Amino acid sequence: MKRICVVGTGYVGLVSGTGLADFGNHVVCVDIDKDKIELLKKGKIPIYEPGLKEVVDRNVKAGRLRFSTDIDKAIRDSEVVFSAVGTPPGEGGEADLRAVWAVATVFAKNLDGYKVFVNKSTVPVGTGRKVYELIRELAGRDASFDVVSNPEFLREGSAVGDFLHPDRVVIGSSNPKATEIMKDVYKALYLRKTPYVETNIESAELIKYASNAFLATKITFINEIANLCDKVGADVHVVAEAMGQDGRISPKFLHPGPGYGGSCFPKDTMALVEIFKEVGIKTKVVEAVVEANEHQKALVVDRLKELIPDLKGKVIAILGLSFKPNTDDTRFSPSKVVIPLLEKEGARVQCYDPVATKDFKRDFPDLDYKKSAYDACQGADAVILMTEWNEFRGLDLEEIKKLLKSPVFLDTRNVYDPADMRERGFIYGSVGRAHIR
Numbered sequence: 001m002k003r004i005c006v007v008g009t010g011y012v013g014l015v016s017g018t019g020l021a022d023f024g025n026h027v028v029c030v031d032i033d034k035d036k037i038e039l040l041k042k043g044k045i046p047i048y049e050p051g052l053k054e055v056v057d058r059n060v061k062a063g064r065l066r067f068s069t070d071i072d073k074a075i076r077d078s079e080v081v082f083s084a085v086g087t088p089p090g091e092g093g094e095a096d097l098r099a100v101w102a103v104a105t106v107f108a109k110n111l112d113g114y115k116v117f118v119n120k121s122t123v124p125v126g127t128g129r130k131v132y133e134l135i136r137e138l139a140g141r142d143a144s145f146d147v148v149s150n151p152e153f154l155r156e157g158s159a160v161g162d163f164l165h166p167d168r169v170v171i172g173s174s175n176p177k178a179t180e181i182m183k184d185v186y187k188a189l190y191l192r193k194t195p196y197v198e199t200n201i202e203s204a205e206l207i208k209y210a211s212n213a214f215l216a217t218k219i220t221f222i223n224e225i226a227n228l229c230d231k232v233g234a235d236v237h238v239v240a241e242a243m244g245q246d247g248r249i250s251p252k253f254l255h256p257g258p259g260y261g262g263s264c265f266p267k268d269t270m271a272l273v274e275i276f277k278e279v280g281i282k283t284k285v286v287e288a289v290v291e292a293n294e295h296q297k298a299l300v301v302d303r304l305k306e307l308i309p310d311l312k313g314k315v316i317a318i319l320g321l322s323f324k325p326n327t328d329d330t331r332f333s334p335s336k337v338v339i340p341l342l343e344k345e346g347a348r349v350q351c352y353d354p355v356a357t358k359d360f361k362r363d364f365p366d367l368d369y370k371k372s373a374y375d376a377c378q379g380a381d382a383v384i385l386m387t388e389w390n391e392f393r394g395l396d397l398e399e400i401k402k403l404l405k406s407p408v409f410l411d412t413r414n415v416y417d418p419a420d421m422r423e424r425g426f427i428y429g430s431v432g433r434a435h436i437r
Protein backbone atom coordinates (compact mmCIF):
# COMPACT_ATOMS: atom_id res chain seq x y z
CA MET A 1 0.00 0.00 0.00
CA LYS A 2 1.30 3.43 -0.92
CA ARG A 3 1.36 6.99 0.33
CA ILE A 4 -0.42 8.94 -2.38
CA CYS A 5 -1.13 12.58 -3.15
CA VAL A 6 -3.91 13.44 -5.61
CA VAL A 7 -3.74 16.97 -6.99
CA GLY A 8 -7.15 18.33 -8.08
CA THR A 9 -10.43 17.54 -6.35
CA GLY A 10 -12.79 17.69 -9.34
CA TYR A 11 -14.84 14.68 -10.42
CA VAL A 12 -11.86 12.57 -11.40
CA GLY A 13 -9.50 13.64 -8.61
CA LEU A 14 -11.95 13.37 -5.76
CA VAL A 15 -13.38 10.04 -6.87
CA SER A 16 -9.93 8.61 -7.67
CA GLY A 17 -8.43 9.79 -4.37
CA THR A 18 -11.34 8.33 -2.45
CA GLY A 19 -11.24 5.07 -4.41
CA LEU A 20 -7.47 4.73 -3.96
CA ALA A 21 -7.96 5.16 -0.21
CA ASP A 22 -10.68 2.52 -0.32
CA PHE A 23 -8.12 0.17 -1.90
CA GLY A 24 -6.09 0.57 1.30
CA ASN A 25 -3.66 3.35 0.32
CA HIS A 26 -3.01 6.46 2.41
CA VAL A 27 -4.24 9.38 0.35
CA VAL A 28 -4.15 13.14 0.69
CA CYS A 29 -6.29 15.06 -1.82
CA VAL A 30 -5.08 18.59 -2.46
CA ASP A 31 -6.46 21.57 -4.30
CA ILE A 32 -5.64 25.25 -4.61
CA ASP A 33 -9.36 25.98 -4.09
CA LYS A 34 -9.48 26.67 -0.34
CA ASP A 35 -13.29 26.69 -0.19
CA LYS A 36 -13.50 23.24 -1.72
CA ILE A 37 -10.97 21.81 0.73
CA GLU A 38 -12.77 23.47 3.65
CA LEU A 39 -16.04 21.85 2.56
CA LEU A 40 -14.36 18.46 2.24
CA LYS A 41 -12.76 18.79 5.66
CA LYS A 42 -16.24 19.38 7.07
CA GLY A 43 -17.45 16.17 5.43
CA LYS A 44 -19.32 17.99 2.65
CA ILE A 45 -18.98 16.89 -0.98
CA PRO A 46 -18.67 19.83 -3.42
CA ILE A 47 -20.11 17.84 -6.37
CA TYR A 48 -23.28 15.81 -6.82
CA GLU A 49 -22.16 12.21 -7.22
CA PRO A 50 -24.34 9.41 -5.84
CA GLY A 51 -22.64 7.21 -3.23
CA LEU A 52 -19.47 9.33 -2.98
CA LYS A 53 -20.13 10.73 0.48
CA GLU A 54 -20.39 7.27 2.06
CA VAL A 55 -17.03 6.18 0.63
CA VAL A 56 -15.37 9.49 1.59
CA ASP A 57 -16.73 9.22 5.15
CA ARG A 58 -15.62 5.64 5.68
CA ASN A 59 -12.08 6.34 4.45
CA VAL A 60 -11.72 9.56 6.43
CA LYS A 61 -12.90 7.67 9.51
CA ALA A 62 -10.38 4.89 8.86
CA GLY A 63 -7.60 7.52 8.66
CA ARG A 64 -6.73 6.70 5.04
CA LEU A 65 -8.09 9.88 3.43
CA ARG A 66 -7.27 13.53 4.15
CA PHE A 67 -7.76 16.89 2.46
CA SER A 68 -5.27 19.75 2.34
CA THR A 69 -4.26 22.91 0.51
CA ASP A 70 -0.58 22.39 1.35
CA ILE A 71 0.50 20.91 -1.97
CA ASP A 72 4.26 21.10 -1.23
CA LYS A 73 4.00 19.08 1.94
CA ALA A 74 1.54 16.60 0.42
CA ILE A 75 3.98 15.88 -2.40
CA ARG A 76 6.97 15.58 -0.08
CA ASP A 77 5.05 13.08 2.07
CA SER A 78 4.03 10.90 -0.89
CA GLU A 79 5.60 8.21 -3.03
CA VAL A 80 3.07 8.54 -5.83
CA VAL A 81 1.59 11.84 -7.03
CA PHE A 82 -1.53 11.74 -9.19
CA SER A 83 -2.26 14.76 -11.36
CA ALA A 84 -6.04 14.94 -11.76
CA VAL A 85 -6.40 18.58 -12.72
CA GLY A 86 -8.71 19.90 -15.43
CA THR A 87 -7.67 19.84 -19.10
CA PRO A 88 -10.50 21.92 -20.64
CA PRO A 89 -10.65 22.70 -24.36
CA GLY A 90 -8.48 25.65 -25.35
CA GLU A 91 -9.48 28.20 -27.99
CA GLY A 92 -8.71 25.95 -30.95
CA GLY A 93 -10.26 22.81 -29.41
CA GLU A 94 -6.87 21.49 -28.23
CA ALA A 95 -6.54 20.51 -24.55
CA ASP A 96 -5.43 23.36 -22.28
CA LEU A 97 -2.58 21.85 -20.25
CA ARG A 98 -1.60 24.79 -18.06
CA ALA A 99 -2.79 23.07 -14.88
CA VAL A 100 -0.77 19.93 -15.73
CA TRP A 101 2.46 21.96 -16.20
CA ALA A 102 1.77 23.67 -12.88
CA VAL A 103 1.49 20.31 -11.07
CA ALA A 104 4.66 19.04 -12.78
CA THR A 105 6.48 22.18 -11.65
CA VAL A 106 5.46 21.86 -8.01
CA PHE A 107 6.27 18.12 -8.17
CA ALA A 108 9.80 18.93 -9.41
CA LYS A 109 10.27 21.51 -6.65
CA ASN A 110 9.43 18.98 -3.95
CA LEU A 111 11.26 15.98 -5.35
CA ASP A 112 13.31 14.80 -2.38
CA GLY A 113 13.73 11.14 -3.37
CA TYR A 114 12.27 8.70 -5.90
CA LYS A 115 8.60 9.48 -6.71
CA VAL A 116 6.17 8.56 -9.44
CA PHE A 117 4.21 11.29 -11.24
CA VAL A 118 0.93 9.85 -12.57
CA ASN A 119 -1.13 11.57 -15.22
CA LYS A 120 -4.77 10.76 -14.43
CA SER A 121 -6.22 13.65 -16.43
CA THR A 122 -6.90 13.07 -20.12
CA VAL A 123 -3.93 14.59 -21.92
CA PRO A 124 -2.84 14.58 -25.58
CA VAL A 125 -0.45 11.90 -26.73
CA GLY A 126 3.09 13.00 -25.99
CA THR A 127 2.23 14.94 -22.82
CA GLY A 128 3.74 12.29 -20.54
CA ARG A 129 7.10 12.67 -22.28
CA LYS A 130 6.87 16.46 -22.06
CA VAL A 131 6.01 16.28 -18.36
CA TYR A 132 9.06 14.04 -17.89
CA GLU A 133 11.32 16.51 -19.71
CA LEU A 134 9.94 19.47 -17.75
CA ILE A 135 10.51 17.77 -14.39
CA ARG A 136 13.99 16.67 -15.50
CA GLU A 137 14.82 20.23 -16.52
CA LEU A 138 13.52 21.71 -13.26
CA ALA A 139 14.72 19.05 -10.80
CA GLY A 140 18.10 18.37 -12.38
CA ARG A 141 19.91 15.40 -13.88
CA ASP A 142 20.21 13.49 -10.62
CA ALA A 143 16.53 13.70 -9.73
CA SER A 144 14.94 10.31 -9.31
CA PHE A 145 11.41 9.94 -10.66
CA ASP A 146 9.21 8.36 -13.31
CA VAL A 147 6.17 9.57 -15.21
CA VAL A 148 3.26 7.19 -15.73
CA SER A 149 0.03 7.51 -17.71
CA ASN A 150 -2.96 5.96 -15.92
CA PRO A 151 -6.13 7.14 -17.68
CA GLU A 152 -9.47 7.05 -15.91
CA PHE A 153 -12.68 5.75 -17.48
CA LEU A 154 -15.24 6.60 -14.81
CA ARG A 155 -18.61 8.04 -15.79
CA GLU A 156 -20.23 10.87 -13.88
CA GLY A 157 -23.29 9.69 -11.99
CA SER A 158 -21.83 6.20 -11.54
CA ALA A 159 -18.28 7.31 -10.82
CA VAL A 160 -17.78 5.48 -7.53
CA GLY A 161 -18.87 2.09 -8.89
CA ASP A 162 -16.86 2.64 -12.07
CA PHE A 163 -13.69 3.47 -10.13
CA LEU A 164 -14.03 0.60 -7.69
CA HIS A 165 -14.96 -1.94 -10.40
CA PRO A 166 -13.21 -0.90 -13.62
CA ASP A 167 -13.17 -3.03 -16.80
CA ARG A 168 -9.38 -2.63 -16.92
CA VAL A 169 -6.49 -0.68 -15.42
CA VAL A 170 -4.21 0.95 -17.98
CA ILE A 171 -0.62 1.62 -16.93
CA GLY A 172 1.63 3.40 -19.41
CA SER A 173 5.21 3.50 -18.22
CA SER A 174 8.76 3.37 -19.52
CA ASN A 175 10.25 1.88 -16.34
CA PRO A 176 9.25 -1.51 -14.82
CA LYS A 177 9.96 -0.07 -11.36
CA ALA A 178 7.15 2.48 -11.78
CA THR A 179 4.84 -0.18 -13.24
CA GLU A 180 5.32 -2.35 -10.15
CA ILE A 181 4.53 0.61 -7.89
CA MET A 182 1.32 1.25 -9.82
CA LYS A 183 0.37 -2.41 -9.52
CA ASP A 184 0.79 -2.07 -5.79
CA VAL A 185 -1.42 1.05 -5.76
CA TYR A 186 -4.16 -1.00 -7.46
CA LYS A 187 -3.40 -4.23 -5.62
CA ALA A 188 -7.00 -4.61 -4.45
CA LEU A 189 -8.11 -4.78 -8.09
CA TYR A 190 -5.23 -7.05 -9.08
CA LEU A 191 -6.36 -9.53 -6.44
CA ARG A 192 -9.87 -9.37 -7.93
CA LYS A 193 -8.37 -10.30 -11.33
CA THR A 194 -9.16 -6.98 -13.01
CA PRO A 195 -7.24 -6.99 -16.32
CA TYR A 196 -4.13 -4.82 -16.40
CA VAL A 197 -2.88 -3.26 -19.61
CA GLU A 198 0.84 -2.61 -19.24
CA THR A 199 2.11 -0.52 -22.10
CA ASN A 200 4.16 2.52 -23.03
CA ILE A 201 3.06 6.05 -22.12
CA GLU A 202 1.90 7.01 -25.62
CA SER A 203 -0.35 3.95 -25.99
CA ALA A 204 -1.92 4.58 -22.59
CA GLU A 205 -2.61 8.21 -23.52
CA LEU A 206 -4.16 7.18 -26.80
CA ILE A 207 -6.30 4.39 -25.29
CA LYS A 208 -8.29 7.03 -23.45
CA TYR A 209 -8.90 9.24 -26.50
CA ALA A 210 -9.62 6.29 -28.77
CA SER A 211 -12.13 4.82 -26.28
CA ASN A 212 -14.00 8.08 -25.76
CA ALA A 213 -14.02 8.94 -29.47
CA PHE A 214 -15.26 5.45 -30.31
CA LEU A 215 -18.12 5.68 -27.80
CA ALA A 216 -18.98 9.16 -29.09
CA THR A 217 -19.00 7.72 -32.61
CA LYS A 218 -21.30 4.90 -31.57
CA ILE A 219 -23.82 7.34 -30.08
CA THR A 220 -23.58 9.64 -33.08
CA PHE A 221 -24.08 6.73 -35.44
CA ILE A 222 -27.26 5.55 -33.71
CA ASN A 223 -28.49 9.17 -33.58
CA GLU A 224 -28.17 9.39 -37.36
CA ILE A 225 -29.89 6.02 -37.77
CA ALA A 226 -32.67 7.30 -35.48
CA ASN A 227 -33.09 10.39 -37.66
CA LEU A 228 -33.38 8.08 -40.64
CA CYS A 229 -35.85 5.81 -38.81
CA ASP A 230 -38.15 8.82 -38.41
CA LYS A 231 -38.19 9.35 -42.16
CA VAL A 232 -38.57 5.74 -43.31
CA GLY A 233 -40.98 4.36 -40.71
CA ALA A 234 -38.52 2.20 -38.76
CA ASP A 235 -38.18 1.86 -34.97
CA VAL A 236 -34.67 2.79 -33.78
CA HIS A 237 -34.90 0.69 -30.62
CA VAL A 238 -35.64 -2.49 -32.55
CA VAL A 239 -32.85 -1.64 -34.98
CA ALA A 240 -30.37 -0.91 -32.13
CA GLU A 241 -31.33 -4.02 -30.20
CA ALA A 242 -30.86 -6.29 -33.19
CA MET A 243 -27.57 -4.56 -34.08
CA GLY A 244 -26.39 -5.10 -30.50
CA GLN A 245 -27.11 -8.81 -30.67
CA ASP A 246 -24.13 -9.04 -32.99
CA GLY A 247 -21.34 -9.61 -30.48
CA ARG A 248 -18.99 -7.50 -32.58
CA ILE A 249 -21.23 -4.46 -32.04
CA SER A 250 -22.60 -4.91 -28.45
CA PRO A 251 -25.85 -3.26 -27.32
CA LYS A 252 -24.26 -0.60 -25.10
CA PHE A 253 -24.13 3.08 -26.06
CA LEU A 254 -26.71 2.66 -28.79
CA HIS A 255 -29.39 4.78 -27.14
CA PRO A 256 -30.42 7.71 -29.35
CA GLY A 257 -31.03 11.16 -27.95
CA PRO A 258 -30.37 14.90 -28.27
CA GLY A 259 -26.60 14.44 -28.76
CA TYR A 260 -23.88 13.61 -26.26
CA GLY A 261 -22.55 16.20 -23.82
CA GLY A 262 -20.47 16.20 -20.67
CA SER A 263 -16.95 16.90 -19.60
CA CYS A 264 -15.31 14.17 -21.70
CA PHE A 265 -16.79 13.26 -25.07
CA PRO A 266 -17.04 16.80 -26.52
CA LYS A 267 -13.63 17.84 -25.19
CA ASP A 268 -11.83 14.63 -26.08
CA THR A 269 -13.21 14.33 -29.60
CA MET A 270 -12.23 17.95 -30.33
CA ALA A 271 -8.79 17.38 -28.82
CA LEU A 272 -8.32 14.19 -30.87
CA VAL A 273 -9.06 16.12 -34.08
CA GLU A 274 -6.31 18.56 -33.04
CA ILE A 275 -3.89 15.71 -32.31
CA PHE A 276 -4.45 14.33 -35.83
CA LYS A 277 -3.87 17.81 -37.27
CA GLU A 278 -0.70 18.31 -35.28
CA VAL A 279 0.92 15.18 -36.68
CA GLY A 280 -0.23 16.15 -40.15
CA ILE A 281 -2.76 13.41 -40.94
CA LYS A 282 -6.48 13.67 -41.39
CA THR A 283 -9.33 12.21 -39.40
CA LYS A 284 -12.54 12.33 -41.31
CA VAL A 285 -14.43 10.15 -38.85
CA VAL A 286 -13.82 12.03 -35.59
CA GLU A 287 -14.30 15.41 -37.27
CA ALA A 288 -17.63 14.23 -38.67
CA VAL A 289 -18.71 12.97 -35.23
CA VAL A 290 -18.07 16.39 -33.66
CA GLU A 291 -20.06 18.10 -36.41
CA ALA A 292 -22.92 15.57 -36.46
CA ASN A 293 -23.31 15.80 -32.69
CA GLU A 294 -23.72 19.58 -32.81
CA HIS A 295 -26.32 19.09 -35.53
CA GLN A 296 -28.15 16.50 -33.40
CA LYS A 297 -28.49 19.03 -30.56
CA ALA A 298 -29.90 21.67 -32.90
CA LEU A 299 -32.30 19.13 -34.43
CA VAL A 300 -34.29 19.12 -31.17
CA VAL A 301 -35.74 22.48 -32.19
CA ASP A 302 -36.63 21.16 -35.69
CA ARG A 303 -38.37 18.21 -34.05
CA LEU A 304 -40.39 20.60 -31.90
CA LYS A 305 -41.33 22.65 -34.97
CA GLU A 306 -42.78 19.52 -36.51
CA LEU A 307 -45.20 19.49 -33.56
CA ILE A 308 -45.78 23.28 -33.34
CA PRO A 309 -44.57 25.01 -36.50
CA ASP A 310 -44.40 28.58 -35.19
CA LEU A 311 -42.53 29.07 -31.93
CA LYS A 312 -42.87 32.86 -31.85
CA GLY A 313 -44.38 33.98 -28.55
CA LYS A 314 -44.73 30.38 -27.33
CA VAL A 315 -43.74 29.25 -23.84
CA ILE A 316 -41.59 26.10 -23.78
CA ALA A 317 -40.95 24.01 -20.67
CA ILE A 318 -37.51 22.40 -20.52
CA LEU A 319 -37.12 19.41 -18.21
CA GLY A 320 -33.44 18.66 -17.57
CA LEU A 321 -30.36 20.90 -17.76
CA SER A 322 -27.54 18.48 -16.95
CA PHE A 323 -25.98 16.52 -19.82
CA LYS A 324 -27.28 13.28 -18.32
CA PRO A 325 -29.05 12.18 -15.12
CA ASN A 326 -27.42 11.81 -11.69
CA THR A 327 -24.99 14.66 -12.14
CA ASP A 328 -25.06 18.42 -11.57
CA ASP A 329 -22.62 18.88 -14.46
CA THR A 330 -23.98 20.91 -17.37
CA ARG A 331 -20.83 21.13 -19.48
CA PHE A 332 -21.77 20.82 -23.18
CA SER A 333 -25.29 19.75 -22.22
CA PRO A 334 -27.75 19.69 -25.14
CA SER A 335 -29.99 22.13 -23.22
CA LYS A 336 -27.26 24.76 -23.63
CA VAL A 337 -27.71 24.60 -27.40
CA VAL A 338 -31.47 24.08 -27.48
CA ILE A 339 -32.51 26.94 -25.14
CA PRO A 340 -30.77 29.76 -27.09
CA LEU A 341 -32.17 28.35 -30.35
CA LEU A 342 -35.69 28.38 -28.92
CA GLU A 343 -35.20 31.96 -27.78
CA LYS A 344 -33.93 32.87 -31.24
CA GLU A 345 -37.21 31.54 -32.64
CA GLY A 346 -39.03 33.95 -30.32
CA ALA A 347 -40.04 31.39 -27.67
CA ARG A 348 -39.84 31.93 -23.92
CA VAL A 349 -38.35 29.16 -21.78
CA GLN A 350 -39.37 27.89 -18.32
CA CYS A 351 -36.94 25.29 -17.09
CA TYR A 352 -36.39 22.84 -14.26
CA ASP A 353 -33.67 20.40 -13.22
CA PRO A 354 -33.53 18.41 -9.96
CA VAL A 355 -29.88 19.33 -9.18
CA ALA A 356 -28.09 21.11 -12.04
CA THR A 357 -29.71 24.55 -11.83
CA LYS A 358 -26.80 26.16 -9.96
CA ASP A 359 -24.28 24.99 -12.55
CA PHE A 360 -26.51 26.05 -15.46
CA LYS A 361 -27.05 29.52 -13.95
CA ARG A 362 -23.38 30.32 -14.42
CA ASP A 363 -23.90 30.49 -18.19
CA PHE A 364 -27.60 31.35 -18.21
CA PRO A 365 -28.22 33.62 -15.19
CA ASP A 366 -31.46 35.15 -16.47
CA LEU A 367 -33.56 32.13 -17.38
CA ASP A 368 -36.91 31.44 -15.75
CA TYR A 369 -35.92 28.64 -13.33
CA LYS A 370 -38.84 26.75 -11.80
CA LYS A 371 -39.06 24.66 -8.65
CA SER A 372 -40.57 21.52 -10.17
CA ALA A 373 -41.39 19.87 -13.48
CA TYR A 374 -45.01 20.81 -12.89
CA ASP A 375 -44.18 24.49 -12.29
CA ALA A 376 -42.17 24.48 -15.52
CA CYS A 377 -45.12 23.02 -17.47
CA GLN A 378 -47.64 25.49 -16.01
CA GLY A 379 -49.09 27.48 -18.91
CA ALA A 380 -46.50 26.19 -21.42
CA ASP A 381 -47.32 25.54 -25.07
CA ALA A 382 -45.02 22.51 -25.14
CA VAL A 383 -42.67 20.54 -22.92
CA ILE A 384 -39.31 19.10 -23.95
CA LEU A 385 -37.82 16.32 -21.84
CA MET A 386 -34.06 16.86 -22.25
CA THR A 387 -32.51 14.68 -19.51
CA GLU A 388 -33.81 11.29 -18.38
CA TRP A 389 -33.77 11.93 -14.62
CA ASN A 390 -35.77 9.25 -12.79
CA GLU A 391 -38.26 11.84 -11.57
CA PHE A 392 -39.10 12.63 -15.21
CA ARG A 393 -39.73 8.95 -15.92
CA GLY A 394 -42.59 8.87 -13.46
CA LEU A 395 -44.36 12.17 -14.20
CA ASP A 396 -48.06 12.47 -13.43
CA LEU A 397 -48.96 12.76 -17.10
CA GLU A 398 -52.60 13.67 -16.52
CA GLU A 399 -51.44 16.57 -14.32
CA ILE A 400 -48.87 17.65 -16.93
CA LYS A 401 -51.56 17.62 -19.62
CA LYS A 402 -53.81 19.78 -17.47
CA LEU A 403 -51.01 22.29 -16.78
CA LEU A 404 -49.92 22.64 -20.41
CA LYS A 405 -51.72 25.15 -22.61
CA SER A 406 -51.50 22.62 -25.45
CA PRO A 407 -50.52 18.95 -24.86
CA VAL A 408 -47.30 18.96 -26.91
CA PHE A 409 -44.63 16.65 -25.47
CA LEU A 410 -41.20 16.21 -27.07
CA ASP A 411 -39.31 13.36 -25.46
CA THR A 412 -35.68 13.57 -26.64
CA ARG A 413 -34.65 10.56 -24.51
CA ASN A 414 -37.45 8.18 -25.58
CA VAL A 415 -38.56 7.69 -21.98
CA TYR A 416 -42.28 7.31 -22.74
CA ASP A 417 -44.25 4.93 -24.93
CA PRO A 418 -45.43 6.73 -28.08
CA ALA A 419 -48.68 4.75 -28.42
CA ASP A 420 -49.58 5.33 -24.76
CA MET A 421 -48.75 9.04 -24.97
CA ARG A 422 -50.95 9.51 -28.02
CA GLU A 423 -53.75 7.55 -26.39
CA ARG A 424 -53.52 9.94 -23.44
CA GLY A 425 -54.09 12.78 -25.86
CA PHE A 426 -50.57 14.14 -26.20
CA ILE A 427 -49.11 15.45 -29.43
CA TYR A 428 -45.99 13.42 -28.87
CA GLY A 429 -42.57 13.43 -30.54
CA SER A 430 -39.47 11.38 -29.80
CA VAL A 431 -36.28 10.26 -31.57
CA GLY A 432 -36.41 7.52 -34.20
CA ARG A 433 -39.91 6.23 -33.43
CA ALA A 434 -42.10 8.47 -35.58
CA HIS A 435 -43.95 5.51 -37.12
CA ILE A 436 -45.42 4.29 -33.82
CA ARG A 437 -49.04 5.39 -33.76
Ligand code: UDX
Pocket residue numbers: 152153154155156157212215219252253254255256257258259260261262263264265323324
Ligand atom coordinates in the same frame (compact mmCIF):
# COMPACT_ATOMS: atom_id res chain seq x y z
C1 UDX B 1 -17.81 9.34 -20.47
C2 UDX B 1 -17.24 7.91 -20.62
O1 UDX B 1 -18.33 6.97 -20.58
C3 UDX B 1 -16.23 7.62 -19.54
O2 UDX B 1 -15.66 6.33 -19.73
C4 UDX B 1 -15.13 8.70 -19.59
O3 UDX B 1 -14.19 8.48 -18.58
C5 UDX B 1 -15.73 10.08 -19.47
O4 UDX B 1 -16.73 10.28 -20.48
P1 UDX B 1 -19.62 10.56 -18.93
O5 UDX B 1 -19.38 11.76 -19.80
O6 UDX B 1 -19.63 10.77 -17.46
O7 UDX B 1 -18.52 9.42 -19.23
O8 UDX B 1 -21.05 9.95 -19.29
P2 UDX B 1 -21.65 8.84 -20.26
O9 UDX B 1 -22.59 8.02 -19.47
O10 UDX B 1 -20.62 8.12 -21.02
O11 UDX B 1 -22.54 9.74 -21.25
C6 UDX B 1 -21.96 10.73 -22.10
C7 UDX B 1 -23.02 11.37 -22.97
O12 UDX B 1 -23.49 10.45 -23.95
C8 UDX B 1 -24.26 11.85 -22.22
O13 UDX B 1 -24.66 13.08 -22.77
C9 UDX B 1 -25.29 10.78 -22.50
O14 UDX B 1 -26.61 11.25 -22.45
C10 UDX B 1 -24.90 10.37 -23.92
N1 UDX B 1 -25.30 9.00 -24.28
C11 UDX B 1 -24.71 7.93 -23.68
C12 UDX B 1 -26.23 8.80 -25.28
O15 UDX B 1 -26.79 9.76 -25.86
N2 UDX B 1 -26.54 7.52 -25.64
C13 UDX B 1 -25.98 6.43 -25.07
O16 UDX B 1 -26.30 5.30 -25.48
C14 UDX B 1 -25.03 6.64 -24.03
